[in-house]
Amino acid sequence: MKISGLLKLSALDYPGKIACTVFTHGCPFRCPFCHNAALVTEKEEEGISEEEFFAFLNKRRGILDGVAVTGGEPLMRADLPDFLRGIKDMGYLVKLDTNGYYPDTLQKCIEAGLVDFIAMDIKNSPAKYAQSCGRESVDMEKIRRSVEIIKNSGVDYEFRTTAVAGLHEDADFPAMGEMIKGAKAWYIQLFKDSGGLISDGLIAPSAEDMERWKALAMAYADIVELRGI
Numbered sequence: 001m002k003i004s005g006l007l008k009l010s011a012l013d014y015p016g017k018i019a020c021t022v023f024t025h026g027c028p029f030r031c032p033f034c035h036n037a038a039l040v041t042e043k044e045e046e047g048i049s050e051e052e053f054f055a056f057l058n059k060r061r062g063i064l065d066g067v068a069v070t071g072g073e074p075l076m077r078a079d080l081p082d083f084l085r086g087i088k089d090m091g092y093l094v095k096l097d098t099n100g101y102y103p104d105t106l107q108k109c110i111e112a113g114l115v116d117f118i119a120m121d122i123k124n125s126p127a128k129y130a131q132s133c134g135r136e137s138v139d140m141e142k143i144r145r146s147v148e149i150i151k152n153s154g155v156d157y158e159f160r161t162t163a164v165a166g167l168h169e170d171a172d173f174p175a176m177g178e179m180i181k182g183a184k185a186w187y188i189q190l191f192k193d194s195g196g197l198i199s200d201g202l203i204a205p206s207a208e209d210m211e212r213w214k215a216l217a218m219a220y221a222d223i224v225e226l227r228g229i
Helices: 050-059 080-089 103-111 126-133 140-151 172-179 207-220
Strands: 005-010 019-023 066-070 093-098 117-121 156-163 183-190 221-227
Touching: 005 050, 019 050, 050 080, 066 080, 080 093, 080 103, 103 140, 117 140, 126 140, 126 172, 140 156, 140 172, 140 183, 156 207, 172 207, 183 207, 207 221
Parallel strands: 019 066, 066 093, 093 117, 117 156, 156 183, 183 221
Antiparallel strands: 005 019
16 A cells, blocks of 8 residues: 555654554545645655555564554555554554545454554534535435444544534534434544645634533533643
């Protein structure tokens, strides 16, 4: 599998672990707030080969706990399961980031024991999901299936929502909460304009908005926390 980017050391991308982060190319969504826009909108360029990557992992034994695999959307890559198996065979933990649009592949990876932690984005309330994904429509059944697969997987996980002023309002948080009700953890992340986004003109919610949205979300997950404030 071609790797579009590699962050060699991160203490943030895999909760509680020291990891490297692998970036894959391509995504079915065009979220206006996506901070990896080049992986979504631009043509795939030459990246890092599997051979180079696994040589890197071999040198990092005893330093890294695991590998965080993100994108783009990793699960759209047909060769992802084999890639994850290679990581697991080297004794590393695997954290997978996903938008939840490929539930069949997600289930395959879980059943094969290829993931140790899953982070799934919950973009918005069902009525506004397509808008937040930059699409005319979204098959919400795929999103709901992925949520249930993750909740019942036995694998550690979190759901997360990037909160953007203008895209999110109070009513969206109970609606999202109903989608993941009974979840272990839901993190509400403050949008930050890191540059190079798919859409311009987005702004962060206020601290007061974030606290209010956290309060609205509390009824739907065991852990609800804010990130980035």
